[in-house]
Amino acid sequence: MSSGLTDLTLAEARDKLRAREISVQELTEAHLNAIESAKALNAFVVETADRAHADAAQSDSRLAKGEGGLLEGIPVAIKDLFCTEGIASTAGSHILNGFRPTYESTVSANMWREGAVMLGKTNMDEFAMGSSNETSHYGPVRNPWRADGDNRDLVPGGSSGGSAAAVAASLCLGATGTDTGGSIRQPAAFTGTVGLKPTYGRCSRWGIVAFASSLDQAGPMTRTVRDSAIMLRAMAGHDQKDSTSVDVAVPDYEAALDRSVKGLRIGVPAEYRIDGTPAEIAALWDQGIAWLKDAGAEIVEVSLPHTKYALPAYYIVAPAEASSNLARYDGVRYGFREDRDDLTEMYEATRAAGFGAEVKRRVLIGTYVLSAGYYDAYYLQAQKVRTLIADDFKKTWDRVDALLTPTTPESAFGIGEKSDDPVAMYLNDILTVPANMAGLPALSVPAGLSARGLPLGLQVVGRAFDEETVLQVGASLERAAGFDHRPMPWWRDQA
Amino acid sequence: MAAELSGILTWIEQLGEVDTEGVAPMTSVVGHALHHREDKVTDGDRRDDVLANAPETTDGYFVVPKVVE
Numbered sequence A: 001m002s003s004g005l006t007d008l009t010l011a012e013a014r015d016k017l018r019a020r021e022i023s024v025q026e027l028t029e030a031h032l033n034a035i036e037s038a039k040a041l042n043a044f045v046v047e048t049a050d051r052a053h054a055d056a057a058q059s060d061s062r063l064a065k066g067e068g069g070l071l072e073g074i075p076v077a078i079k080d081l082f083c084t085e086g087i088a089s090t091a092g093s094h095i096l097n098g099f100r101p102t103y104e105s106t107v108s109a110n111m112w113r114e115g116a117v118m119l120g121k122t123n124m125d126e127f128a129m130g131s132s133n134e135t136s137h138y139g140p141v142r143n144p145w146r147a148d149g150d151n152r153d154l155v156p157g158g159s160s161g162g163s164a165a166a167v168a169a170s171l172c173l174g175a176t177g178t179d180t181g182g183s184i185r186q187p188a189a190f191t192g193t194v195g196l197k198p199t200y201g202r203c204s205r206w207g208i209v210a211f212a213s214s215l216d217q218a219g220p221m222t223r224t225v226r227d228s229a230i231m232l233r234a235m236a237g238h239d240q241k242d243s244t245s246v247d248v249a250v251p252d253y254e255a256a257l258d259r260s261v262k263g264l265r266i267g268v269p270a271e272y273r274i275d276g277t278p279a280e281i282a283a284l285w286d287q288g289i290a291w292l293k294d295a296g297a298e299i300v301e302v303s304l305p306h307t308k309y310a311l312p313a314y315y316i317v318a319p320a321e322a323s324s325n326l327a328r329y330d331g332v333r334y335g336f337r338e339d340r341d342d343l344t345e346m347y348e349a350t351r352a353a354g355f356g357a358e359v360k361r362r363v364l365i366g367t368y369v370l371s372a373g374y375y376d377a378y379y380l381q382a383q384k385v386r387t388l389i390a391d392d393f394k395k396t397w398d399r400v401d402a403l404l405t406p407t408t409p410e411s412a413f414g415i416g417e418k419s420d421d422p423v424a425m426y427l428n429d430i431l432t433v434p435a436n437m438a439g440l441p442a443l444s445v446p447a448g449l450s451a452r453g454l455p456l457g458l459q460v461v462g463r464a465f466d467e468e469t470v471l472q473v474g475a476s477l478e479r480a481a482g483f484d485h486r487p488m489p490w491w492r493d494q495a
Numbered sequence B: 001m002a003a004e005l006s007g008i009l010t011w012i013e014q015l016g017e018v019d020t021e022g023v024a025p026m027t028s029v030v031g032h033a034l035h036h037r038e039d040k041v042t043d044g045d046r047r048d049d050v051l052a053n054a055p056e057t058t059d060g061y062f063v064v065p066k067v068v069e
Helices: A010-018 A024-036 A049-064 A106-113 A161-168 A185-191 A225-235 A279-294 A307-328 A343-354 A357-369 A376-396 A422-429 A433-438 A467-481 B002-017 B047-051
Strands: A044-047 A075-079 A117-122 A174-178 A194-197 A218-222 A265-269 A298-302 A402-406 A442-449 A455-462
Touching: A010 A024, A010 A049, A010 A225, A024 A044, A024 A049, A024 A075, A024 A117, A044 A161, A049 A117, A075 A161, A106 A174, A106 A225, A117 A161, A161 A174, A161 A185, A161 A218, A174 A225, A185 A194, A185 A442, A185 A455, A194 A225, A194 A467, A218 A225, A225 A442, A225 A467, A265 A279, A279 A298, A279 A402, A279 A442, A279 A455, A279 A467, A307 A357, A307 A376, A307 A422, A307 A433, A307 B002, A357 A376, A357 B002, A376 A433, A376 B002, A402 A467, A422 B002, A433 A455, A442 A467, A455 A467
Parallel strands: A075 A117, A075 A174, A265 A298, A265 A402
Antiparallel strands: A044 A117, A174 A218, A194 A218, A194 A442, A402 A455, A442 A455
16 A cells, blocks of 8 residues: 555655656545545544645646746645635534634645645644643544554644644645644654744744634644755745734745754753653653764753743643633634523533533633632733743853753553543643743654654754754754654554 | 642642742743734625624524523
8 A cells, every 4th residue: 555655755755746756646646545544543534635636736737837836746734723715624623513714824825825735634632732632522543653562552642643643654744733832742752753843923823723822833743854844934934914923034944954063052951851751761862962962062951940830830821821712612603503592501502512621621720810819829920930931041042052852751652541630641741831931943853762662752942933953953863863663554444 | 620620720839939029921922023014904895704604694694592682
């Protein structure tokens, strides 16, 4: 079933398409077939084969004329948090049942403008609230990876779990994700893929279903660092429709990849050595430090003293913003409605039936921390702590050019293993959340396998709008790690 | 759910131990000033698009249960 075409990287496919060695239509067909035989993963909530065929035909004719954009003919998947015109957009929630946007998100529109081919929409945690993809109304995604000698299903991470699984299983050449507290990087680490959360403001949030507006950021998920560099360039850019998108030039990120890290100063934050971290995670981190040192980088021990408060502060700020963003789901203007004779009862019944348990938890917490009497103690205190966290990073940029940490405190866990303990689930984002709180770009690169044969990731965090250095360091780690492991395709043609 | 919420709140209460005396609350992670655009109408006249996804509409309006006796 593997046609070879799905094993290409995005960059390789781009080059072969431009050289007319392969056609967009055969590349697209190979990916549609791969999706068809991977239903067992539950990575897609909507498949758009007709649209893919139409996109492919147009791309072939553009390429035949020597035209084409940055992603011309590249089959991609879109996280179902992005509104796509005329195509169901559910955010993994029952409350958006039947919603077909009459507009297109700016990021996805940018990708279509650059010639990308749309394969479908990927599964995700409901409203991007989760670290395992288990909160989706459409059921959990199964991680393409399994531990050695163990057939149990593992989570792909979340919330961009469907995108991560689709990339890892070679169902697409790249996928969009969004990252509010780690939702691109943690699933990338769990699936042996590359995920980049850009600087807050780098990509427009317009048309992306809002979770926590001061933290949400879209980014690429791919199998190589180069592929993420190519995708980000197509996704990014200023947008009049998002006042927080920033008007700074989008560089050619690919050009940064071949620069040596020689002379770069790489910070290693002491506070990321968290008690109880498995020895193999610490060993992987040490290995990453050694790789960069060997490549000529200077390693600098740094301190980010407020790191341990980032996660609890996040669990005030994010639910607070979510509770107000999700107030719009009232059963009147779009989505699901539970009919009642009384308006208030209709609102209540609609929200009770439309939202899942994790969304309800966060709406309740968010409403509580914003309520009169608790606002100062919780919300205002969290926003002050957030200032301290951002200041910690700012102070280190005098001494270092990027930071290196592990992406996650562990490898992929089993489906159902953490569902009963929300705080245990939240702790998965302990190493990724600080970059969101400070708005900084951060990348996860697959760097090795655990003792059980599961992928582990290293994280590179950089200065605001310096994705180039982040990608440069990521590419160096990728070269040194030589991570070429792929999951065994157990999912093919399983029902 | 009540026990779970209590557990989460107990866990986030550790923020109380951080000394934030004189620290300004975060308002924006991006230091850039907000963009000003020309004060002109850029959108509108899209009634059918706006209503397209409503569970119930009639004569160009959203329909909700009766609220006035």
